[in-house]
Amino acid sequence: MSHDRDRMKVLIVDDDPVIRQHLRQILKDIYKLSFATSGVTALEKAQKLMPDIILLDIIMPEMDGYETCRRLKTCSVTANIPVIFISSITDIDEIVEAFKSGGVDYISKPFKSHEVLARVETHLKLYNFQRFLGKKVEEEINKRLVEEQMLIQQSKMAAMGEMIGAISHQWKQPLNALGLMVQDVVDAFVTGEADKKYLENFAKQSMKLIQFMSQTVDTFRNFLKPTHEKCTFDITEAIYDVVDLFYDMLKNDSICVQVNTDKMCSIYPIGYPNELKQVILNLINNSRDAINERRKKGFLTDDGRITVEIKEVKDRVVVYISDNGGGIGLTLMEKLFKPYVTTKGDKGTGIGLYMSKAIIEGKMDGKISVSNIEGGAQVVIELPLAKEV
The missing domain is CATH 3.30.565.10 (Histidine kinase-like ATPase, C-terminal domain)
Incomplete structure (x- = not known):
């Protein structure tokens, strides 16, 4: 027998104590059981206990099984929990209503032990498989998102590398010109040509080249935004x-x-x-x-x-x-x-x-x-x- 905390959880919702006891005897050795006697209590316990499956009676005081199931399905926390209806109602329209309200199966009273066990086991397997698939899909989506972000960053880095290469080409000529002008200042000073007019012209030409280089950087920066x-x-x-x-x-x-x-x-x-x-x-x-x-x-x-x-x-x-x-x-x-x-x-x-x-x-x-x-x-x-x- 597995440890109690490792067992899958079954919430049994029925106002009839005889039915609850009967279901307890059938399921107690395999599953971890909890009980509710009304639809209102079932909603509270479902959100608190998060059972793996719910066995739900239809005719109950305060709120019938149909409405209980509909509310379970509209709540994001309990929407995916499978619900098996258990009822003495045999009218086909009522059975159809059970499925329309969100039930996955229907067991008629009086029920047999092996039928209850088989249906609960089947739907728990389906539920677990759906959860497994959902987890795998979520993992794959997250993996794809991470890969996509990595590709985006790699693409940006590649584009930046190309732009740095282009900047070096655009800067080569003004840098060479600026270097020649700086060297010429020394020669002009030695020969006495570095007067006020010469220095003003030097400053003007230098600032023009620097402004061009600065504008190039701004253009590339805007390009990447x-x-x-x-x-x-x-x-x-x-x-x-x-x-x-x-x-x-x-x-x-x-x-x-x-x-x-x-x-x-x-x-x-x-x-x-x-x-x-x-x-x-x-x-x-x-x-x-x-x-x-x-x-x-x-x-x-x-x-x-x-x-x-x-x-x-x-x-x-x-x-x-x-x-x-x-x-x-x-x-x-x-x-x-x-x-x-x-x-x-x-x-x-x-x-x-x-x-x-x-x-x-x-x-x-x-x-x-x-x-x-x-x-x-x-x-x-x-x-x-x-x-x-």
């Missing part, structure tokens, strides 16, 4: 923001980026502009890496080319991002948007396209797809068009 609410935004402007930030880096790699739009006026989707910029950043960076890799292998002798086309198609904004980086293998194409799948071997994290899909499809109600074109790959992004600007 998440957009908290959906809004309408100029998609051409958002894409140019990314291209402008990485212009020096792309120019250094002999890659030309061209942005085309089929309308003279701006096109306004609705969504999260900074998150979209992160997607565009990732896609342009993927194209850049593919072009550099193709050039390294000797398959590309011309300049790299990335083309961004923005079109308005009915109620959608469609963005086509194409390159001449050689395209993507068919085996990778099928699983490209899954986490940790990368076309870059050990150099890639495999989270960029996964997060891009999560942003475009999960947050912005859009679509993203990849296909091969002549000489390279093309990513297509569709976003809902703002109804009002």
